[in-house]
Amino acid sequence: MHVFPNNGDPALPEVKSQPTFRPVPEIEVPVLILGGGPAGLSAAIELGKLGIRALLVDDKHRLGGKLVLQTHRFFGSTDAVYAGTRGIDIATILEKELLQYPSIDVWRQSTCLAVYSDQKVGVLKNGSEYVLVTPEVLLVACGAREKFLAFKGNTLPGVYGAGAFQTLVNRDLVKPANNLFIVGGGNVGLIAGYHALQAGINVIGLIEALPECGGYKVHKDKLVRMGVPIHTSHTILSANGQDNVESISISAVDDNFVPIPGSEKSYECDAILIAVGLDPVSEFYQKAVDFKIKAFVAGDAEEIAEASAAIFSGKIKGLEIAQALGKEIGEIPDAWYRTGAILKSRPGNTFKEDLPNLPEGVIPIFHCSQEIPCDPCSSLCPHGLIIVDKKDIRSVPTFVGNNYCCEVCEKCVAGCPGLAITLVDYRANPEKPIISIPYEFSSEMITRDDIVTILDTEGNSLCDAEVFDIHSIKTSDRTVIIQVETDKEIAPHIAGIRIQSPKITQPMFQYVNHVTDDTIVCRCEHVSAGEIRDLIRKGYKDINEIKTVTRACMGACGAKTCASLIRRIFREEGIPNDKIIDPSKRPLFIEVSLGILAGENSEESK
Ligand code: SF4
Ligand code: SF4
Known part of the structure; x- marks a missing residue:
């Protein structure tokens, strides 16, 4: 077989010698933990305390997951989950504690690629070596991925997910923008706004489609007090600009989230941060259950909540895993489950502020x-x-x-x-x-x-x-x-x-409605919302069929972004969730070369 590049693509690398292969290494472990964020770390610590052997796999160079991006102090319980301590410091505390326990092995910069029907888990160790791990128990603590939004201009440089933005600002100490607009009034969007202000970035405004922000009122109040206007019942219409974001157009929405004509406004900004919620990264857990692996799921992979809740959920799962392995540890206190539920809970009632009227002392x-x-x-x-x-x-x-x-x-x-x-x-x-x-x-x-x-x-x-x-x-x-x-x-x-200053948060004189392209849903394969909508109107209900026809969901990201956007278009077209067939989840989690999967000896093949 001869393989030639398409015209315009770079030449294929020259193969100097025949590649050679070695058997793919296989290991067995009592517990395999996928994810070294708050839940995975806490579970591993509980197992480490009990001397249970476990392998923790995380794709980053340092443990802590999203904690390392969180420079603010955490809410929650001081006794149970380090409330009052900054997220980045909690990551250090947990990592330090974990490394005391010799029964816990940690593979950093290593990614789970797939959970297989023969109950083996494929792991890309250190980004280069493929290893098959057979665990007695699997804990999936992979966290969550951000939801994205389909809107005009959403592929313009300057449109960020909250995680990417916080990575640049808080981890890499890069100032990616001067004037930021935020879409989403949950805790993630509100906190990201605060981090941006701390980094010297103007926050021109924040919009939330619901009549109230979903995040904690104290987070919202903090942002408002700094001078950031919050526009509830508003949606993004478009990101505008030639080569990068130059402005955002927004509109008020009615009770059905439909833009209200005449309410459109534009604001100058050079970055738009999208923080419209998270989806659990739970596919490994679902596969493990399908393939009858003894499996647990913790943290955001189980249920989206605050990182403090993930820490506590990991603690509980660590002990449940010890029980599943037959370790005598007694009952897990009911109070722990109660605390776990409280930490996960959504904000409750709001009361009138209690202001004292005795002006002394x-x-x-x-x-x-x-x-x-x-x-x-x-x-x-x-x-x-x-x-x-x-x-x-x-x-x-x-x-x-x-x-x-x-x-x-x-x-x-x-x-x-x-x-x-x-x-x-x-x-x-x-x-x-x-x-x-x-x-x-x-x-x-x-x-x-x-x-x-x-x-x-x-x-x-x-x-x-x-x-x-x-x-x-x-x-x-x-x-x-x-x-x-x-x-x-x-x-x-x-x-x-x-x-x-309030001056910088004023709308532009004129509403900008300059849109050059249709809204992109699948970035990998460049499929527009219009193409998907056409198929839905023709009667397509199975996202696998849409995938076959358009190639949406077929790109390098493995449908991590577009699948939820396609579901959203179905909803906009009035098709209920139970009538939609989700795309089949197939390995691999990230792109990896065939040589790595085959155990190619990379040095020899150069
Ligand atoms: S005042 Fe409210 S936000 Fe502040 S520590 Fe107390 S409970 Fe938490
Ligand atoms: S003594 Fe007064 S200032 Fe200090 S923590 Fe208590 S209430 Fe606050």
Whole structure:
């Protein structure tokens, strides 16, 4: 057989000698853990404590998964999941603990390629060696992948997924944009906006299709207080630009998420961040179940939730696996399952902010009025003056002291992950109290005597005030405290300082409707939404057939992006989920050369 490149493609590499092959190595392990993120690490630690042999495989050079991109302090339970500690630091803590246990072997930069019907798992070790692993028990803790959106201009350079953006900004310390617009008001989009502001990137706005942001209110409030407008019930119409993103066009939507004509607006920006939810990476688990492998699934691969929930879910799965291997460890406490469920829970009720009206002494103010699983403030107070119900940490915090109990240690102010606590000190002058406000931006951005705009919880401007003092406290871990002096009437309402000017978040004079291409659904094979829609209107219900006709889902990414977009077009066409046939999931997880799978001796074949 002769193989020739197509015209215009690069020449095939010259083969100097006949390739030689060796048998593909095979190993057996009691436990194989796929994924070294919060869930996989926590499960491995539990197994390590019990001396159970396990192999943990992760595709990155360092363990921690998405934790290493999270520079903010975590919500959740201080006792159970390191709440109040920054994600990147939690990754270090977990990795360090794991490496103490000799029964745990770790393969970094190694990717699971497929789970096979002979109960073997194909792993690409160190990116070059193919190994077949037969586990007694498989734990799938591969996390989640981002959902994408189909909109006009979605392939323009400058359109980012949240993970890619956070990798550039938080891991690689690259500033990929000057003016960012965010699509999606869940925790991921809200946090990414905060990270962008910390990196010196203007955040021009954030849109959310629902009437309310799905993320924690404290995250949303934090962003609004920094001066980022949040447009709920809005959708993206297009990313506009010639060679890269130059602006975004958005529109209000009605109750059925249909754009409302006449409400279109455009904003100048050079990057658009898409954070519209996550899908579990659970295909290995499904295959393992199909092929009768004893399998468990943990973290986002099981159910999308906060990373703190993934840590706890991994802990529980580690113990369940030990039980499945016949290890005598007693019952897993019911309280653990309760804690796991609480950590996974969605935000609950929102209450009216409780503002004190006795202008004397010192009093902490909680701009945290929504039920979320979080308790660091209560753990931080040395005198136990802040109470969050330990049985259900979703309860909102309350101050149980009087106006003369607080010793003004400011630990609660500096340690709250939502930057949602301020301290009002009336002692020196009850008419002009001093307010302590947490601040997590470069200290070069603010100096003593600066005039700053003071905002309430919802981002409304209260007044301009002079910075009275800037300091940090011993336990503050990179959060500083800004102090201002204001009139007593507004003091309890103060929640933050504006970071960016309202001028930069104004819409453009004219709505931009410059679209040169149809919306792309499958980037690998360049298939448009129009092509898919045509087939659906012809009666196609099976995504496998759509794949055969258009090649969508057939590209290098293995349908990781387009399959959910195609399902969305079905929904837009009024076809319910149960009438759609999903594409068959086939190995391999990533592209890999045939030589690697065949055990080619790479040195010899050069
Ligand atoms: S400032 Fe210190 S003593 Fe006062 S409530 Fe906060 S943590 Fe407790
Ligand atoms: S006030 Fe307490 S419960 Fe609310 S976000 Fe801050 S630490 Fe969490």
